[in-house]
Amino acid sequence: MRVKVDRELCSGDAICSELCPEVFEMDDEEKAVVIVDVVPEDAEDACRDAVDSCPEGCIEIIEE
Numbered sequence: 819m820r821v822k823v824d825r826e827l828c829s830g831d832a833i834c835s836e837l838c839p840e841v842f843e844m845d846d847e848e849k850a851v852v853i854v855d856v857v858p859e860d861a862e863d864a865c866r867d868a869v870d871s872c873p874e875g876c877i878e879i880i881e882e
């Protein structure tokens with residue numbers, strides 16, 4: 819599974835990087851960036867939590 823963040827919509831709540839730091843980091847603009855190409859299997863649950871918890875709904879899951 820892969821994820822991407824719509825940076826236009828991201829408001830910098832940083833819930834994603836708190837719930838799943840293996841996948842999301844905050845950058846200098848206080849927006850989330852995805853730091854992995856493919857989400858590690860052991861981070862998938864945390865990543866889905868992050869997707870569900872993002873108040874802007876701006877993280878998209880790309881299933882393969």
Ligand code: F3S
Nearest residue numbers: 828829831832834872
């Ligand atoms: Fe942005 Fe949502 Fe994370 S608003 S910082 S992608 S929790």
